[in-house]
Amino acid sequence: MKVAYWPGCVSRGFTPELHGSMAKVAPLLDIELVELNRANCCGAGVIAEHSQELADTLNARTFALAQKEIEQGADLMMNICSTCQGAQGECQERLDASAEYRAEVNKHLTPEGLEYAKGLVNKNFLWVLVEELGLDELAKRVKRPLTDLKVGPFYGCYIVRPTDRLGIDDENPRDTYLEQVIETLGGTVVDYSGAQKCCGFPISLMQKETSMRMAGQNLGEAKDQGADCLVTPCPLCHLNLDMQQPVVSKTIGRDLQMPVLHLPQMVGLALGMDPKELGLGKHVVKPTSVIDWTTSVVGSVGALSAA
Amino acid sequence: MSTIENTDATEAKPEGLQEFTLRLRRYDPESGQAPYFEEFQIELEPHRSVLDGILQAKAKEDGSIGVRCSCRAAICGSCGTRINDKPGLACHTHLDEALKRSKDGKITIEPLGNMPVIKDLIVDMDAVHWKKQARVTPWLLPKEPLPEREHIVPRESMVDVTQSMACIQCGACVSDCLSMEIDPLFVGPAALAKAYRFVGDPRDSRHAERLSNLAEDPHGIYACTHCFKCIEACPKGVAPMSQIMRLRRIASQDHHINDRNNGERHEMAIVNSVKKYGTLNEAKMVPDSYGGPLAPAAAKELVASLPVITKALLRRKVTPKTALFHHKNPDQAQIKRIYQEVQGREQRLELNLYITQPDEDPAELAAHEAHVAEAAAHDAAEQAERAATNQTEAGA
Ligand code: SF4
Ligand code: SF4
Ligand code: FES
Numbered sequence: 001m002k003v004a005y006w007p008g009c010v011s012r013g014f015t016p017e018l019h020g021s022m023a024k025v026a027p028l029l030d031i032e033l034v035e036l037n038r039a040n041c042c043g044a045g046v047i048a049e050h051s052q053e054l055a056d057t058l059n060a061r062t063f064a065l066a067q068k069e070i071e072q073g074a075d076l077m078m079n080i081c082s083t084c085q086g087a088q089g090e091c092q093e094r095l096d097a098s099a100e101y102r103a104e105v106n107k108h109l110t111p112e113g114l115e116y117a118k119g120l121v122n123k124n125f126l127w128v129l130v131e132e133l134g135l136d137e138l139a140k141r142v143k144r145p146l147t148d149l150k151v152g153p154f155y156g157c158y159i160v161r162p163t164d165r166l167g168i169d170d171e172n173p174r175d176t177y178l179e180q181v182i183e184t185l186g187g188t189v190v191d192y193s194g195a196q197k198c199c200g201f202p203i204s205l206m207q208k209e210t211s212m213r214m215a216g217q218n219l220g221e222a223k224d225q226g227a228d229c230l231v232t233p234c235p236l237c238h239l240n241l242d243m244q245q246p247v248v249s250k251t252i253g254r255d256l257q258m259p260v261l262h263l264p265q266m267v268g269l270a271l272g273m274d275p276k277e278l279g280l281g282k283h284v285v286k287p288t289s290v291i292d293w294t295t296s297v298v299g300s301v302g303a304l305s306a307a
Numbered sequence: 308m309s310t311i312e313n314t315d316a317t318e319a320k321p322e323g324l325q326e327f328t329l330r331l332r333r334y335d336p337e338s339g340q341a342p343y344f345e346e347f348q349i350e351l352e353p354h355r356s357v358l359d360g361i362l363q364a365k366a367k368e369d370g371s372i373g374v375r376c377s378c379r380a381a382i383c384g385s386c387g388t389r390i391n392d393k394p395g396l397a398c399h400t401h402l403d404e405a406l407k408r409s410k411d412g413k414i415t416i417e418p419l420g421n422m423p424v425i426k427d428l429i430v431d432m433d434a435v436h437w438k439k440q441a442r443v444t445p446w447l448l449p450k451e452p453l454p455e456r457e458h459i460v461p462r463e464s465m466v467d468v469t470q471s472m473a474c475i476q477c478g479a480c481v482s483d484c485l486s487m488e489i490d491p492l493f494v495g496p497a498a499l500a501k502a503y504r505f506v507g508d509p510r511d512s513r514h515a516e517r518l519s520n521l522a523e524d525p526h527g528i529y530a531c532t533h534c535f536k537c538i539e540a541c542p543k544g545v546a547p548m549s550q551i552m553r554l555r556r557i558a559s560q561d562h563h564i565n566d567r568n569n570g571e572r573h574e575m576a577i578v579n580s581v582k583k584y585g586t587l588n589e590a591k592m593v594p595d596s597y598g599g600p601l602a603p604a605a606a607k608e609l610v611a612s613l614p615v616i617t618k619a620l621l622r623r624k625v626t627p628k629t630a631l632f633h634h635k636n637p638d639q640a641q642i643k644r645i646y647q648e649v650q651g652r653e654q655r656l657e658l659n660l661y662i663t664q665p666d667e668d669p670a671e672l673a674a675h676e677a678h679v680a681e682a683a684a685h686d687a688a689e690q691a692e693r694a695a696t697n698q699t700e701a702g703a
Contacts (some may be wrong), residue, residue: 040585047578047581050577052644099666107646158535161538203533207530217489
């Protein structure tokens, strides 16, 4: 499978280990990444708050660049960030809804010969895993099942709400995919109340205390339910849950020590990659020092791939 | 479809009825007992509402079940509850749909969240919801002197506020608001949607005061964490979060309110970063949001986050290079031009899908018409049935 790949800003800024691990995991899944390095920030919802037309135009530009790759043989556009998925999806909903509005927005793109045509398929890596690759296919590639690893899913608001815009329904229960992937990789899902709540990042610079408490509540709940780590498809959640975790711990008065994995990192681990190679040493809460990988992740090479 | 053959062995049920298990959260604060769950078996047609189910349990099994309702038709807003963990109207949720969403074959019904329980499913709306409504001065403050006759306003401007006017004050959005869960003082989704109803109303004369009041309040428009819970919860399509984003837009862009919560500066920091680099420059987010690298507040925040930054540097997560020299998009000139074109417009170009329906797709349109016809037939049947039961009740 070949995808027009939008890595996002944060995965190349403060969470380089996300972009890095995605690039390393992709070949093992036979996903060819064609990077959209001329595309632009999705605006993270904030540019839409500032000016709807500006956000819609910037994203239409990204979509048009993706469509050029699709014309050249890519199957779809892929992102690795819940916030990109949601923010781009919101703009796409408006662009797809009205030919008149789309034409107005496209006017800004014509000088460079770009044009967005209705109906782009843009999926987060999580959706690609389940809907394009398929869980059976994923299971076949598992080399080191995450046996005994208790993982709490953390989706990020933008990829679970609103359900109609995100196409979450009986046919595509996208709000259960993280759990399905964890299980497919041999891990144990930890059921806790925070899985679809907010990490607090959007208000981290406006209402810092509320933001830190939000993150703290979710991390604390996961710890109470016995999670070894969380996994998230959203780098912005990762910033609040991992990078800020020392501040979070201080704010709520509880030493959390809860590692947070990026989705491609978790997949990479199960596919047999080395934790360091996946950038796990780059986290603020080092999963390498908190989780005993020799007991949590049983290194039974080929256990599932033989099945 | 033929229903002549009925091979069901336990076939005592009248046609079309189905059994459902309701798991109700019971709580009477005055009893001194902790809350508990109690199960009730009810029997109704699957398309009937969860509220009908609760009322049947109340009528047949336990008259002490506390539930609030009136119109039974999604108009009055009194039956807000949480059904299988999702807030909504009990009278507007079909039993079969609720069952589909349940994890264990039982329909769990709880009172709304973020508000104290008075009894069972009845929450204290006065203590939270109505107090917050009152907080936003929910009435029109027109220019004086009043016109002799009616106000004449452009049609579009009133159409614009219809979305926030659709609110029926059910409290479903308040129930699951994630900012309010952590910060109970947050003004909240329903009240802020109401605030937009007046900020968007051209007859109101206090837009600036309303906005600066809500922008400066640490629990106001900039305390919303953009979680979409309220959009998902609202049975009337009010999309409170979208109204909050419009309040922010008007506060920062039209009224240039430079609030003490960093709201406006944070917005501009992101907007300007993309204009300059095409991507976000996180390293500049903190100083810019706190008023530029030289502002005292920025220095304070930077010192406070130093341990975090040092750790990130130590782990080679953030290299001094990524922190200081942000990568620039090769097509930056294009992006700048787009900014200039959009920002040069006299009037903002916006598309609100609540007001403008999506373009009609012929196939979808046909499907929609069939669906409408089916629903109408269904409603007519239901009405006839209701009339019949009313008659029997009246006769009894
Ligand atoms: S989007 Fe804002 S107002 Fe709506 S539920 Fe979330 S925090 Fe509350
Ligand atoms: S905005 Fe929607 S959910 Fe909130 S009170 Fe009004 S009708 Fe109910
Ligand atoms: S009873 Fe009136 S809205 Fe449900």
